[in-house]
Amino acid sequence: MKHAAAHILLVDDDPSLLKLLGMRLESRGYRVTTAESGRQALECLNEDRPDLVLSDLRMDEMDGMALFHELQRRAPGMPVIILTAHGSIPDAVSATRQGVFSFLTKPVDRDELFAAIEEALSQTASTHGAGDDAWRAEIITRSPQMERILEQARMVAASDVSVLITGASGSGKELLANAIHQASGRADKPFVAINCGALPEQLLESELFGHAKGAFTGAVSQHEGLFLAANGGSLFLDEIGDMPLTLQVKLLRALQERQIRPLGSTTSVPIDVRIISATHRDLDRAMHEGDFREDLYYRLNVVNLKLPALKERAEDVPLLAKYLVGQAAERHKPFVKGFSSEALNLLASSAWPGNVRQLVNVVEQCVALTSSPIIPEALVAQALAAEENALPSFNEARAGFERSYLVKVLKITEGNVTQAARIAGRNRTDFYKLLARHDLEPSSFKPSTQPQSAQNDDAQPRRVQR
Numbered sequence: 094m095k096h097a098a099a100h101i102l103l104v105d106d107d108p109s110l111l112k113l114l115g116m117r118l119e120s121r122g123y124r125v126t127t128a129e130s131g132r133q134a135l136e137c138l139n140e141d142r143p144d145l146v147l148s149d150l151r152m153d154e155m156d157g158m159a160l161f162h163e164l165q166r167r168a169p170g171m172p173v174i175i176l177t178a179h180g181s182i183p184d185a186v187s188a189t190r191q192g193v194f195s196f197l198t199k200p201v202d203r204d205e206l207f208a209a210i211e212e213a214l215s216q217t218a219s220t221h222g223a224g225d226d227a228w229r230a231e232i233i234t235r236s237p238q239m240e241r242i243l244e245q246a247r248m249v250a251a252s253d254v255s256v257l258i259t260g261a262s263g264s265g266k267e268l269l270a271n272a273i274h275q276a277s278g279r280a281d282k283p284f285v286a287i288n289c290g291a292l293p294e295q296l297l298e299s300e301l302f303g304h305a306k307g308a309f310t311g312a313v314s315q316h317e318g319l320f321l322a323a324n325g326g327s328l329f330l331d332e333i334g335d336m337p338l339t340l341q342v343k344l345l346r347a348l349q350e351r352q353i354r355p356l357g358s359t360t361s362v363p364i365d366v367r368i369i370s371a372t373h374r375d376l377d378r379a380m381h382e383g384d385f386r387e388d389l390y391y392r393l394n395v396v397n398l399k400l401p402a403l404k405e406r407a408e409d410v411p412l413l414a415k416y417l418v419g420q421a422a423e424r425h426k427p428f429v430k431g432f433s434s435e436a437l438n439l440l441a442s443s444a445w446p447g448n449v450r451q452l453v454n455v456v457e458q459c460v461a462l463t464s465s466p467i468i469p470e471a472l473v474a475q476a477l478a479a480e481e482n483a484l485p486s487f488n489e490a491r492a493g494f495e496r497s498y499l500v501k502v503l504k505i506t507e508g509n510v511t512q513a514a515r516i517a518g519r520n521r522t523d524f525y526k527l528l529a530r531h532d533l534e535p536s537s538f539k540p541s542t543q544p545q546s547a548q549n550d551d552a553q554p555r556r557v558q559r
Contacts, residue, residue: 099214100124102143104134104160105176106152114147121207131155135163139237142168145213150177161193167241172213176201228275231268233416236406242398243272249396250276255348257333257393258371260400262488263450266371267331269400274327279367282326285319290335290488298340302347304356320353320364327367333393334374334385345389368393382526403445403452410441410452417453418468421460428466432459435470443477451480496531508538 101123105111108129115125126143128134132155134146146164150157157175164171173192178199195209228250229243249256250273258266267286274284287300303318319328330336336344347353348368352361370393379385403410415431422429432440436459445451458476459468498517506512513535514524528535 098122098124099144099210100126100141101210102126102128102134102137102146104128104131104146104148104152104157106130106149110149117203118147123210131157131160131163134160135167138164138167142240143171145210146171146173147210148173148175150175158193165192167237168244171244174209174213228280229272232265232272233413234406234409235412236401236409238401238406239409242269242400245396246273246398247276249273249398251278253277253367254395255368255370255393256396256398257376258369258398258400259376260371260373261402261448262373263448264400264402265449266400267329269398270327270329270331270369270371273369274329274367277327277367279326283323284327284329285323286329286331287319288331290332294337294340297336298343299356301340302343302353302355303358305358307357316355318353318355320347320366321362323366325365327369330368330370332372332374333370334372334376334379338384338386341386341389345386345392348389348392378529382529384526403448404443407441410443410445411437413449413452414440414456417456418460421457425460426463429460429463429468430466432468432473433470436468436473439470439473439477447480455480492531495527496533499527499531499533503533503535503538506538507540508535510535 101118103111103115103118103125104127105114106129111127111129115127118125126137126141128137131148131152134148137143146160148157148160152160155163157177161173161175164173172194174195174197175193176197176199194213197206197209228247232239232243234240234243246256246269256270256273258269260266270286271284274280287297289297292300299316299318301319303316303321306315330344347364350361351365352363354361376385376390376394380387380390414437418429418431440452440455447454455473455476458479459472462476463469463472499513502513502516506516510521510524510528514521517524517527519527
């Protein structure tokens with residue numbers, strides 16, 4: 094970033110001072126946006142993210158420090174310089190301890206102000222790789238929520254701490270993991286990904302840690318495994334919540350000792366790997382239920398980045414759709430140019446339970462079926478309907494079957510957990526874990542104790558409405 098072209102958000106409730114200081118900054122070559130209150134400044138933040146905020150301390154409703162704290166919540170790491178006519182040493186010490194970059198007293202010295210701005214921008218540029226956005230090129234967004242997550246991702250990429258990415262299936266967890274790798278000092282080394290829920294236990298262990306020749310039936314040659322394949326780089330463990338407990342123990346030992354022992358080998362091998370993991374499951378709940386090791390949870394979850402569902406960032410849907418249709422058209426039908434405005438509105442207003450992955454499928458269907466350069470609304474509606482009737486994934490189908498089965502046995506036993514567990518062939522502890530996983534409350538299946546006249550027409554056991 095050329096500092097002279099940097100964007101500064103200037104905040105002061107005195108219009109004359111706001112105009113004067115704004116002209117001074119613009120004369121220096123900065124691009125300036127002005128706001129007469131903290132609330133207005135936050136609105137500006139959503140519209141056009143600045144490189145630095147320069148704010149008065151004493152303002153009505155929201156003062157400079159309150160604005161600073163809100164900025165840190167919405168845009169962690171953004172440099173803030175506070176100006177005040179009421180400056181004091183205690184105020185300055187308190188502000189800088191809380192993270193304010195600089196605290197200057199009005200009337201501010203011109204050279205002192207520009208020096209503080211340049212120093213703040215220099216530090217931001219060194220942290221952010223001089224404004225290079227290549228690391229996040231595959232993530233298409235204009236959502237303030239996503240921008241905050243990407244800012245956090247870029248900050249954490251500079252260190253080697255483990256990152257846990259959470260979010261619904263199809264929300265882009267692997268894309269974010271790869272972006273973190275690309276923004277890190279390991280970018281020139283391998284980024285290796287594996288889905289921990291897609292392989293049987295022994296095969297997953299072999300894939301991660303490798304095996305020696307003859308370690309098991311079919312091991313006709315030595316296999317180095319993904320830890321060694323990713324050595325010097327990053328290893329992405331997708332769906333870490335589905336990893337068997339026995340393998341969790343071995344993974345924890347590898348992370349603690351920074352070495353692995355391949356299956357069938359008596360020799361340990363040192364490793365240098367940054368771990369990024371992801372899951373759609375509630376690992377905190379899994380940990381408390383005994384399905385996930387507490388010590389591994391805290392080692393993986395040093396920094397948690399939670400990706401929003403696509404419906405929570407609806408403003409990104411038209412942007413993503415235009416990008417995806419361009420990609421699909423290039424591969425299949427170059428004459429396709431995009432969606433009609435009505436089609437884009439329908440896409441933006443859809444619920445997207447399958448998140449970005451579902452949007453990709455809908456766009457691919459539309460491009461495959463269209464005979465015109467502009468995809469009409471009717472074709473989008475058809476593709477969305479087809480997605481609703483599509484065959485669910487194995488995990489989705491299994492979860493659906495589990496829940497319907499549990500509901501059925503609870504109805505049969507009228508909420509008696511001991512009897513229900515016996516029918517299901519599970520012990521009470523495991524059965525309670527299953528109920529918790531599907532948010533089912535046994536008491537809601539017990540017969541009502543109210544008189545018959547007070548019951549609903551449907552006398553079947555009721556589920557709690559959630």
